[in-house]
Amino acid sequence: MSKDINDLSEQIQTIVDEFQGEVGIIVREGTKNIFSKNEEKIFQSASIIKLFILEALIEKIENNVLLYNQRVLLKNEDKVAGFGALKLLDENINLTIKDLATLMITLSDNTATNMLIDLVGIEYIQEFIKRKGYLETRLERKMFDYISREKGLDNYTSARDSFRVLKNLSKDYIALDILKNQLCNSKIPLYFFRKIEVAHKTGDLTNIEHDVGTLFFKNTSIDLIILAEGQNKDAVLLNNYLGEAVYNFYKE
Known part of the structure; x- marks a missing residue:
């Protein structure tokens, strides 16, 4: 039974709605936009x-x-x-x-x-x-x-600029290899750590928890850009839940 991408979009929307803070989010599969919110918002x-x-x-x-x-x-x-x-x-x-x-x-x-x-x-x-x-x-x-x-x-x-720089760096094999060897993995990949490759970079300050990356599945790759401003604990969980939702939808 094939999966409906709208189910993933709705799940992402629910996770975002439950977060008490500001977000800039992009979720894309190739050129297909799965979900986006506040792409141009400055953080x-x-x-x-x-x-x-x-x-x-x-x-x-x-x-x-x-x-x-x-x-x-x-x-x-x-x-x-x-x-x-x-x-x-x-x-x-x-x-x-x-x-x-x-x-x-x-x-x-x-x-x-x-x-x-x-x-x-x-x-x-x-x-x-x-x-x-x-x-x-x-x-x-x-x-x-x-x-x-x-x-x-x-x-x-912004999420838009973060998406663009990630895609540009992914074209450079040395940069991509560095991103795939990320050692700060407590956000997007926490719930599926080492199950798939993830090329990403995190960022955090007081009330800031970002993660910008690409998840590599067997037959596709998903770009997941999360900029979050709010209580740090809640913002980390937002990253965790969004990463988990994308992983569970695309995993084999």
Whole structure:
């Protein structure tokens, strides 16, 4: 008996309606839109901004300005708080740019992110975001830049821009492999962890819980973009329930 895609759409709508907060959501199978809500709504990006940094980095690598195997020394002054492992390590570790990109995505390492922002150039990334037509996305500060944040500067994105950057990165085999090796798996893939491949990136702040990814099934792939603002516990559950609903509908 074939499944009715409208059943999935209705289930997603029910889950979204029960969430007491703001959402930006896209669920697509190829070019077919299964569900969408507030695609253009602007949210604090949290670590989703790291996807745009990665795409700008890839452009510089493709233009032979930077190399994945180029080495960079970790200095104590590079280290910042929050997610990541580099802040815990001794300085003068010799890392490749690919190492930094991998840490930025798979562990959401803030130190690695800031080192890449310095290497690529914050003005270059800002110009890249505009040139690529990411209308709701802005990189205004580095990670844990309290001075800029006190001045009202922050980083922003939308479900629409997050979907586009995910699709662009999925065309690059190195970026896709990094995304598939994500180590932060408490949101979209929690209830089906390791049962299928998921290429994704999470982001969270106080009252912000995002996850942006592609679920790879035997005969298809589903893009699931979730930007959620509300109580953190409830927003995490929203991600869990939406991921579970999509998985249960498409699993073999």
